Amino acid sequence: xxxxxxxxxxxxLMGAGIAQVAAAxxxxxxxxxxDEARVRQAVEGMRRRLSRDVERERMSAxxxxxxxxxxxxxxxxxxxxSMAGADVVIEAVVEDLGVKSxxxxxxxxxxxxxxxxxxxxxxxxxxxxAAASHRPERVVGLHFFNPPWALKLVEIVTxxxxxxxxxxxxxxFCERLDRVLVQVKDTPGFIANRLLVPFIFxxxxxxxxxxxxxxxxxxxxxxxxxxxxxxxxxxxxxGLDTLQAIAESMFEEYGEARFKGPxxxxxxxxxxxxxxxxxxxxxxxxx
Numbered sequence: 499x500x501x502x503x504x505x506x507x508x509x510x511l512m513g514a515g516i517a518q519v520a521a522a523x524x525x526x527x528x529x530x531x532x533d534e535a536r537v538r539q540a541v542e543g544m545r546r547r548l549s550r551d552v553e554r555e556r557m558s559a560x561x562x563x564x565x566x567x568x569x570x571x572x573x574x575x576x577x578x579x580s581m582a583g584a585d586v587v588i589e590a591v592v593e594d595l596g597v598k599s600x601x602x603x604x605x606x607x608x609x610x611x612x613x614x615x616x617x618x619x620x621x622x623x624x625x626x627x628a629a630a631s632h633r634p635e636r637v638v639g640l641h642f643f644n645p646p647w648a649l650k651l652v653e654i655v656t657x658x659x660x661x662x663x664x665x666x667x668x669x670x671f672c673e674r675l676d677r678v679l680v681q682v683k684d685t686p687g688f689i690a691n692r693l694l695v696p697f698i699f700x701x702x703x704x705x706x707x708x709x710x711x712x713x714x715x716x717x718x719x720x721x722x723x724x725x726x727x728x729x730x731x732x733x734x735x736x737g738l739d740t741l742q743a744i745a746e747s748m749f750e751e752y753g754e755a756r757f758k759g760p761x762x763x764x765x766x767x768x769x770x771x772x773x774x775x776x777x778x779x780x781x782x783x784x785x
Contacts, residue, residue, distance in 0.1 A: 499614065499667040501674070502526060505584035507601055509533075509573075511775070512618055513590035514540035515646030518547065521568040522561075522647075523675050528580050534573030541571060547647060578604045585610070586671055588640060589627075590618040593743040598622060599630040606631035614667050616640040617655075620691055620740075621747040624684045625657045634659035638668045641688060642677075644735060652677040653688045686751040691744055694732070696756040698741065699763075701729035705780070706762040712780045730780040733763075734773030742767050 502525065506517040509531040517529040517540075531537045548562040572580045578601070581587050587609055589601050598617060605615055615637045617627050628634035639655025652672050656665055665681075672679050682688045687695060701715050710718070716728020733741055745759040766772070766779060773779035 499585065499612070499663075499670070501585040501614075501667075501671055503528070503584045503586075505530065505581040505587040507531075507578065507581070507587065507589045507605075508591035508618075509537045509540035509571075510590065510592075511543075512642060512644060512646060513588075514543055515644070516588055516590055516618065516642055517569060518544045518565065519642075519646050519675055521565045522557075524568075525674075526568050526570070528570045528572065528584065530572040530577035530580055532573070532575055532577065537571045537573035541566075541569065544569070579608055581605060581613075582608050582610070584613060586614045586616065588616045588618060590642075593619065593621065593740055593747075595622050595626060598627055602627045602630040602637070603632075606633050612636070614638070614664065614671065616668065618642055620688070621686050621744040623686070624655050625659075628657050628659055635661045636664050638664060639684070639688075640668065640672065641690075643690070650676065650678045651690070652679055653690065654679055654681045655684055655688060656681070657684045686748045687744065687757075692748070694729075695741070695745060695748060698729045698733050699745070699756065699758075699760050702733070702760045702762050702780075705730065706760060734779035734781055734783075736773065737775055738763060738767050738772045738779050 504520045504525045504527045506513050506529045509529055517527045521527045548565060551557045552559050552562050587605055591597055591601055615631055617624060617639050618641060619639060620641055624639045628637035631637055638660055641653040643649035643651050654668055704710060704715055705712055712730045716730050719725045719728045742759050742763055745757055748757040770776060771778045774783050777783045
């Protein structure tokens with residue numbers, strides 16, 4: 499499969515990051531969202547990140563300009579129509595089955611018959627999204643990690659309907675993105691989140707029980723376990739609302755107490771303290 503044009507649906511941190519990675523690796527990208535202001539904000543975020551890379555001599559100014567020049571945008575209710583010419587479409591909207599299913603239903607109608615359709619879901623059943631597209635044989639999961647421009651892992655997720663050709667096309671595409679690939683079947687949490695989420699929840703329980711401060715819990719993991727980032731800072735980076743959504747999906751699937759979101763997590767989400775994106779979660783940001 500020859501891939502030249504990539505579509506990304508959803509201009510949040512993950513969608514914008516995936517679009518940046520694709521453009522930096524030579525693909526023409528169309529980034530779409532229902533909110534034009536959100537798309538503009540995403541492009542501005544890419545511009546800032548690329549400028550920092552130039553300052554740190556990770557890329558040249560010419561490479562940064564070329565990356566941005568490959569990104570087109572659309573921001574309105576009809577933006578999915580612009581996916582008609584894409585060879586690969588990656589969905590990265592909110593972690594909500596109804597919303598994602600609606601996207602895949604429309605992509606199945608407007609995309610090219612041989613287009614590779616992928617979801618960046620981290621916890622929802624890929625089989626449901628594949629079925630919604632009415633072309634399940636061309637659907638895979640491509641679970642990028644946050645932030646996509648820095649973390650190279652991609653979990654490739656297949657369903658019972660995914661054809662070997664589709665899997666080969668997905669692998670070849672990710673290799674052109676210079677990603678590290680692991681393959682996993684369609685199961686909530688896949689590999690990384692199935693291991694990570696209970697670990698984060700244990701850290702939250704330690705904090706809620708007054709065993710140690712958030713700073714000391716994370717320091718123990720960073721120094722004692724050689725983790726780059728502690729579990730509570732990781733939760734803030736993921737987004738506490740996203741973490742709660744992942745937990746709900748996994749708890750519904752497995753019914754195991756270790757996947758049930760802690761009370762403190764639910765309280766913070768109710769208060770709108772969602773982590774880095776709101777400036778406050780288990781830690782405060784931007785102060």
